[in-house]
Amino acid sequence: MDQALPELNNPPKTRRGARTVRKLLDAxxxxxxxxxxHEASVAGITSAAGTAQGTxxxxxxxxxxxxxxxxxxLGRRLRDFLTENVDETTDRLTAEAQGMEAFIRFVRLYPDLYRIVLEAQFVDPEAFRLYFQDFGAAYxxxxxxxxxxxxxxxxxADAESWALMGISLFLGLRYGIWEAERDPGPVVASVMDMIANGLKPRPGEGGTA
Amino acid sequence: MDQALPELNNPPKTRRGARTVRKLLDAxxxxxxxxxxHEASVAGITSAAGTAQGTxxxxxxxxxxxxxxxxxxLGRRLRDFLTENVDETTDRLTAEAQGMEAFIRFVRLYPDLYRIVLEAQFVDPEAFRLYFQDFGAAYxxxxxxxxxxxxxxxxxADAESWALMGISLFLGLRYGIWEAERDPGPVVASVMDMIANGLKPRPGEGGTA
Structure with a gap:
């Protein structure tokens, strides 16, 4: 209820209207x-929101x-969540680890939102592409x-940022949705070690840790 | 036509039957x-394949x-394609680079197949999960x-393999579908440098290349 509304073609002019729109979005x-x-319907959404279809x-x-x-x-909410949970004043690799773990937690908190964005690839490819291009440019x-x-x-930087986004997206699927009970800490630490230090063996180290 | 058929509950017993199944799969x-x-229909598929709905x-x-x-x-075809295009007798990092570039080329050759696998997440989550678990285990x-x-x-190795798969999947989306005209070589080289050597600055090197 307290969340800001996304931009609409016909934004509500009253507080009551704003509440109605928020209820519709949540439903x-x-x-x-x-x-x-495809299975979702406007009738189901308005019924769950307790509003008339005309509204x-x-x-x-x-x-x-x-x-x-x-x-x-969702893009806005994810950005807000990351802003709250990532200290961008620290160095980039530390912030990267924080962002990766925060993203997995975000997916666990809002699995519906995650699925909606991924389904956009098929429902609204333009929105999907814009969503990731915006994220990618900031990244x-x-x-x-x-x-x-x-x-x-x-x-x-463009290709590498894109690769880093792909990592988070796929870790979100596995550790945010499929294995949502696992502690993401060790997973993030291991993947961050690969990102920070690379896969080449270091002198004096064996191949396996 | 020459491709092997996937396993079916009721596999065709004749060569003519096998051709029919292949035509249906291609359509x-x-x-x-x-x-x-959701928009696809059995009627549309049989019509394109030139077979009766009863068949x-x-x-x-x-x-x-x-x-x-x-x-x-598709999983089988991608595996076959990678087997043909990746020299697994070379070292892992070289094979990784070959696999990444081969995957982007595969997506360009068969964008339909790529979209079908990604849509499986919504149409048949079980098949989607099995698909990636199989790939992940081999990886x-x-x-x-x-x-x-x-x-x-x-x-x-589990989390890191998963991260590497996420990179390929996302690079496939961008450089296989969205920017299919670009030479994937420099993109793969840059991302492979990150994977092989990591993001930490090396002594005597500036931050930017």
């Missing part, structure tokens, strides 16, 4: 997340528009700044 | 890949079963063997 998150886009169409032109709004809403900028400060070395 | 790949699972149901109980068969068929075994040979160092 949509539950419905899309549990049933998937729904004041704010959203269609189920598709609601879905797209949710995808961008790349942080990597480039850290390289300038000498905290990390990068060749192609 | 399904095209239909699922271009329209997505379809001799081999497949439903659109869902056909979809699941295709997911496993982990190769990493562990390489660590024993001293070619790489690993901490948690």
């Amino acid at each position: 949509a998150q539950e419905e899309f997340g549990s049933k998937g886009f 729904f169409y004041i704010y959203f032109a269609s189920k598709e528009e609601l879905f797209r709004t949710l995808v961008f809403d 790349r900028a942080r990597c480039e700044a850290a390289a300038t400060r000498g905290e990390i070395r990068v060749q192609d | 399904a790949q095209e239909e699922f890949g271009s329209k997505g699972f 379809f149901y001799i081999y497949f109980a439903s659109k869902e079963e056909l979809f699941r068969t295709l997911v496993f068929d 982990r075994a190769r990493c562990e063997a390489a660590a024993t040979r001293g070619e790489i160092r690993v901490q948690d």
Whole structure:
């Protein structure tokens, strides 16, 4: 209820309207997340939100528009979550580890949201692409700044940032959804060791740790 | 036509039957890949394959079963493609680079198949999970063997293999689908440098390359 609303074509002008939109978005998150886009229905969403279908169409032109709004809403919430849980004033590799663990925790807290973003690839490929391009651009900028400060070395910051995003996304699937009971700490530590130090054996070390 | 058939509940007993099944699978790949699972129809698939709907149901109980068969068929084809394009007798880091580039090329050759596997997460989560668990187990075994040979160092081979798969999957999306015209060589080289040598600055090197 207290969360800011995403941008809408016809934003609510009253507090009551804002509450209604938030209820619709929360109900949509539950419905899309549990049933998937195709099985979800506007009738199911308005029923769960306790609003009339006519009210729904004041704010959203269609189920598709609601879905797209949710995808961008999730992007904002994930960014806020990471801002709260990652200390960007520390060095990049420490922040990277914090971000990786925070992302796994975010997926555990909001598995519905995670599924909705991934399903966007099929429901709304444009929204999906924009979502990851926005994230990727911010990520790349942080990597480039850290390289300038000498905290990390990068060749192609764009490709490397993209690879790091792929790691988090896939760790989120496995350790956020499939094995949500596991302590993510050792997993993150091991993957971060690979990212920070690379896979080449170091002098005086055996191949296995 | 010459490709082996995946395992079916009721496998064809004649060469003509095998050709029919192959035609149905190829038509399904095209239909699922271009329209997505929900918009695709058995009628559309049989029409494209030039077979009767009754013939379809001799081999497949439903659109869902056909979809699941295709997911496993793709896994086999990707494994065959990687076997052809990756020299597993070389060291692990060289093979890793070959595999990463081969995967991007595979996605470019068969974007439909790539989309089908990713959509399986929503259509048939069990098939999706099995698909990646099978790949992950084989991948982990190769990493562990390489660590024993001293070619790489690993901490948690399971988590690190998973991270490497996440990188390929995400690079496949961007450089296999979205930017399919780009030379993947420099991207793979840059990401492989990160994987092999890590992100920490090396003595005597600046932060940027």
